[in-house]
Amino acid sequence: MKKISYIDHWEEWDQEFHFYHPVKVRFSETDMFGHLNNTVPFIYFEEARIEFLTHIGLMEGWLENENESIPVVADLQCDFLEQVYFGETLHIYVKANEVGNSSCDIHYKGVRSDGKIGFIGRGTLVQISKVTGKALPLSEGSKKKLEQGKYSRQK
Amino acid sequence: MKKISYIDHWEEWDQEFHFYHPVKVRFSETDMFGHLNNTVPFIYFEEARIEFLTHIGLMEGWLENENESIPVVADLQCDFLEQVYFGETLHIYVKANEVGNSSCDIHYKGVRSDGKIGFIGRGTLVQISKVTGKALPLSEGSKKKLEQGKYSRQK
């Protein structure tokens, strides 16, 4: 297993995931090398992240037009561990790895049906103001939801 | 040449195009069959259509937030004539084939560097109100710009 900079203890990190969202690899998401194109896991991360945030009750407020705050992605990264192919169903696991003042470090794990991990990743989600473009502190309620999301199991 | 329902006289139709926008086929736009995925020409159509509408001076108003009217696509179609491959530069030709009261029939032609046509298509663009969702008549000025766009050459 190669060393991943954002993972201290692999087993612990691996076992802390509970929530997942299933996706099935589309034909249009493959490329002429015959496998999943490397730009697509980030689309899966976004879809699974929003499902996770909806699951823990945070997304709804952010999608309201009158709400000043929106979540933006400050950075994103992905490590491709195994090639993934057309038609595979992947479980995209999501967890809030660390909760900050106005941001949250969200981690991802894309697991194939044979249990092998196709790719992993992480990214910082920051709450900003639509008006000023600056970071807005997360409320205590939001932080709690994210903390609990760490241990939240799929419905 | 197979019969295309939206073309009466091929030569005439073919020669009426003047404006084009170049695109280069991205690696991520191919699929595991080794060619351009069939969903991508519609992305090229949108890009070239907006370049065309900008060129004739219609796009700017539609992009202003305070403007009530926005253009929406009512239908779209594409005929795939030749396979297209990674790295090819295509000229996406656009013309306003017919201008209606609140809509416009826009036609497309994707030409490869060897002069062969990779795909052709068309679609109705309708001006609607963001508020009511209903069709809004095009102003005489907008109609004139579209009519002239038919004969408008690339800068």
Added chain:
Amino acid sequence: MKKISYIDHWEEWDQEFHFYHPVKVRFSETDMFGHLNNTVPFIYFEEARIEFLTHIGLMEGWLENENESIPVVADLQCDFLEQVYFGETLHIYVKANEVGNSSCDIHYKGVRSDGKIGFIGRGTLVQISKVTGKALPLSEGSKKKLEQGKYSRQK
């Protein structure tokens, strides 16, 4: 209801659909006008078409590397009837509307959870040879599967 060129009797056409594949609108599939971007239904059509072809037992052979024949899309069209938004779950219905010698006219219907139709469409699928690029007649077995697919219900 506007007249659609590829539909003779709406009720009959509408009721002949049985197979569907569910999709949920991704955030990355919206655009700055706030709705589903018009290029995305073609991605849903492809995904649902392949699920349909898999369901009736036709897809497997086409995906084998040693097989000479592959299916290609000869044309595609979509009529956008209602705006579709982020997070909606759509049922993408698919049927083989007409089966030809080496091709098949496949029709689509994207239904929202409130029962309203968001978009409909169609496209010709042609079986060609990877070697010659020319059309290959469908076997009697394949034709039968497609004909039955017309009346095939979801598992």
Added chain:
Amino acid sequence: MKKISYIDHWEEWDQEFHFYHPVKVRFSETDMFGHLNNTVPFIYFEEARIEFLTHIGLMEGWLENENESIPVVADLQCDFLEQVYFGETLHIYVKANEVGNSSCDIHYKGVRSDGKIGFIGRGTLVQISKVTGKALPLSEGSKKKLEQGKYSRQK
């Protein structure tokens, strides 16, 4: 300026870029938050990386069918520094930041027309065998091309 883990000295890092590939933000690449969707810079990275590899003479061999080696992306990351909007022309700068035995660390910088940096990123490109799936050492010739690519100016 926030600290980026893969950059030691910002000015030095910034000035070592010479090659760039221009891209214009497509309408279909925006999302309902009104800006460039966060999954799209990875598409730009791939397009610019391939242009860079073509420019230094490495891509051609990898695209030949009879060639055993193909380049695969082992990891990818992006830091989003400024929001990017529809219609902007970005210069996607690319450099080979470090050349290894069978891999190369490629860095990216997406610069807006006002000179501000929209996003930066990096990723490891590894040469593998299509047959075994294992890493294949880069030839001395390939390594030299990548090293020179570091200082290679746009044609």
